[in-house]
Amino acid sequence: MTERTPHTGSYYAATRHDENDRPSLQDHIEADVCIVGAGFTGISSALHLAEAGFKVVVLEAARIGFGASGRNGGQLVNSYSRDIDTIERNYGAELGKALGDMAFEGGNIIRERIEKYNIDCDYKPGGIFAAFNKKQMLELTEQKALWERYGHTGLELLNQDGIREQINSNVYVGGLLDHTGAHIHPLNLLLGEVAAFESLGGVVYEDSKVTEVVRTDAPVVKTAHGQVTAKYVLMAGNAYMSGLIPELAAKSMPCGTQIVTTEVLPDDVAESLIPNGHCVEDCNYKLDYYRVTGDNRLLYGGGVTYGGGDPASIENFIRGHLENTFPQLRGVKFDYAWGGDFLLTMSRLPQFGRLTPSIYYVQGYSGHGVTTTHLAGRLVAEAMKGHAERFDAFGQLKHFPFPGGRLFRVPYTAVGAVYYGLRDKLGI
Numbered sequence: 001m002t003e004r005t006p007h008t009g010s011y012y013a014a015t016r017h018d019e020n021d022r023p024s025l026q027d028h029i030e031a032d033v034c035i036v037g038a039g040f041t042g043i044s045s046a047l048h049l050a051e052a053g054f055k056v057v058v059l060e061a062a063r064i065g066f067g068a069s070g071r072n073g074g075q076l077v078n079s080y081s082r083d084i085d086t087i088e089r090n091y092g093a094e095l096g097k098a099l100g101d102m103a104f105e106g107g108n109i110i111r112e113r114i115e116k117y118n119i120d121c122d123y124k125p126g127g128i129f130a131a132f133n134k135k136q137m138l139e140l141t142e143q144k145a146l147w148e149r150y151g152h153t154g155l156e157l158l159n160q161d162g163i164r165e166q167i168n169s170n171v172y173v174g175g176l177l178d179h180t181g182a183h184i185h186p187l188n189l190l191l192g193e194v195a196a197f198e199s200l201g202g203v204v205y206e207d208s209k210v211t212e213v214v215r216t217d218a219p220v221v222k223t224a225h226g227q228v229t230a231k232y233v234l235m236a237g238n239a240y241m242s243g244l245i246p247e248l249a250a251k252s253m254p255c256g257t258q259i260v261t262t263e264v265l266p267d268d269v270a271e272s273l274i275p276n277g278h279c280v281e282d283c284n285y286k287l288d289y290y291r292v293t294g295d296n297r298l299l300y301g302g303g304v305t306y307g308g309g310d311p312a313s314i315e316n317f318i319r320g321h322l323e324n325t326f327p328q329l330r331g332v333k334f335d336y337a338w339g340g341d342f343l344l345t346m347s348r349l350p351q352f353g354r355l356t357p358s359i360y361y362v363q364g365y366s367g368h369g370v371t372t373t374h375l376a377g378r379l380v381a382e383a384m385k386g387h388a389e390r391f392d393a394f395g396q397l398k399h400f401p402f403p404g405g406r407l408f409r410v411p412y413t414a415v416g417a418v419y420y421g422l423r424d425k426l427g428i
Contacts, residue, residue: 005062005207011261011299011336012070012187017120018195022064024207025226031057033384034221034228036210036244037236039069040186040369041362043193043204044109044377045234050200052385057228058202059221061209065190067240068369071340073259073289073301075127075279076110076182078152079103081348081366085146091396098393100150102379106371107180109378110189119192122294126278127181130163130172136283140176154179167280168272169325183279183291186370210244215356232384235361238369239341245361248351250401252364254341258314259301260322261293263333270296273326288321298322298329305339314339342367346402352376352394360384364399 004021007013033049035042038060046056060066080087084103088096114123131137144155156177158166163175194204205223213233214220221228235245239254265273270292274280279291288302300322314337323330345351345364350372352362360383362376383391 003207005066007063008066008071008338008340009336010071010338011293011297012185014336015185015295016187016191018191022204022206025059025205025223025228027226029057029226029228031055031228031230033057033232033234034059034230035234035236036221037067037238037240038064038194038204038206039067039236039238040190040373041238041376042234042236043190043197044374045236045380046202047193047197048377048381049384050197050202052381054384056197056202057230058204059208059210059223059228060204060206061237061240063206064194064204065187068238068340068342069190069373070187071259071338072186072370074183074186074291074299074370075281075289076107076184076371077127077281077368078107078178078181078371079147079368080350080372081368083143083146084150087349095393095396098390102375102390103150104152104180105378106373106375107182109374110184110371113193113196114189117192117196119189121189121192122185123182124277125179125182126276127178127183128158128163128166128175128278128280129178130167130175130280130282132171132282132284133173137174139283140174144176152180166276166278167274171325177278181279185294213244213359215359217358219356219359231358233359234380235359236363238363238365239343241363245355248361248363251345251399252351253344253402255344256305256339256341257301258303258317258337258339259299260315260318260334260337261297261299262329263297263335265296265298267296270298273298288325290322290325297335298326342369346400347397349397350376350394351397351399352379352391
C-alpha cells in the first residue's frame, strides 16, 4: 500500500471543496498523453486534451495542487513576468506581436472554465497595481499604453486620492486598476478543473512520483509501482520536477514565497481594507500582494527566498509588511502561514519546448503562473493536435543558465535582488 502524502498546511488546503484522495498508479497502462504534475499546467493541458477526445493520464508525486498551484496568492494577473515591450525589444516586433496577442488569453480561459463547469472558487473581478513613488507611476502609465496597444481595455489609472478610495492605506501615491484582473481560491479552481477532466474520462493518480522518463518514440513514464506508455508526454512539474529534466535544471531556479491569512475579520473591518474587493500587488521588485478572501480574511504574501524554502518564521517575515500597509491591523491573529516554491528563469519568461518530438515541457512562469499556465494548457493541446504555431512562438524565446552555475546562482540572484530592492526604496 502506497503511503499517502498529507496536503500542505495552507488556508487553501484547509478550505478545499474536494478532499477525496485519488489512487496511486499500480499498473502498466497506456494512454494518448501522460502528464507529469497535477498543477495548473498539467490539469489545464489535460482538460483541453480530454475535451478534444484524447485519453489522458496525469501522474502527481503528492497531492493535486501540492505545489505552486495550490499555494499561490490567487491573483489573475495579465501578461507575463517580463512584459510585451521586453519581448519586442529583445526578439523583434514579429515575435512580440505573437506573444502580445496571447498575453491576456489566460484570464479569459479561467473565466470560461468557471462558467462552463460551474466551478465554485470565490471568483472576484478587479486587480490593482499599487505604486509607492512617481517612478513606479510612470511605469504604470507606460504599461497602460502598452496593454491598450494590444487591445487590452478596462484599465484605469488611479491618482493618490483614487487609490485611497480603493485601498485603506497611506503608503501609495497611485496605481493602475485592471478591471479584467481578478482573484480566486486557486486550489478550488484547480479541483474544479480536475472534476471536469474526470467527467470526460480523464484519470489522475496521486502519490505516483515519476522516477524515469524513457525517451523512446512511444515514451514510457515510470513510477515506483507502475508505468504509462504514451504517444505524448508533458513534463509539467515546474519547481517540483526534482531533476527529471537535467538539461533544464541550470536554466531555472526554485524560489520560495510566503503567505499568511488572518483570522476571520468582522464584516466592517474586512470591507474597509479594500472597499471594492479587488486584489492588490505593489510595484516593487520583491513585491507584496494581498486580498480579502471569500470568508473575510486578509491574505497577504510577499518576499522571495532564492533557492526555495521558507524563512525561520513566516509569520515574522510577513507581519512587518502587512502592518506597514495596514497599521489598523497591528497585532492581528494569523490563522494560517505557509510557503511554496515557484520556478524562476533568467529572462523571467516561461520555457516552452520539446525534449523529443513526443516529449513536451512547459515551466518557469517566474511568478506569473495562474494565468499563463492556463494559456499553456491550450497551446499544448493545440500542438498535440497538429497546430503548433502558437506553442512554437514561445519556443523561440532563448533561455540561458544562471551565471556561475548551480553553485552560485542563488547568491548571484540574491545580490541582484538587494540592488533592485534598494532602487525600490530610493524610488530610482
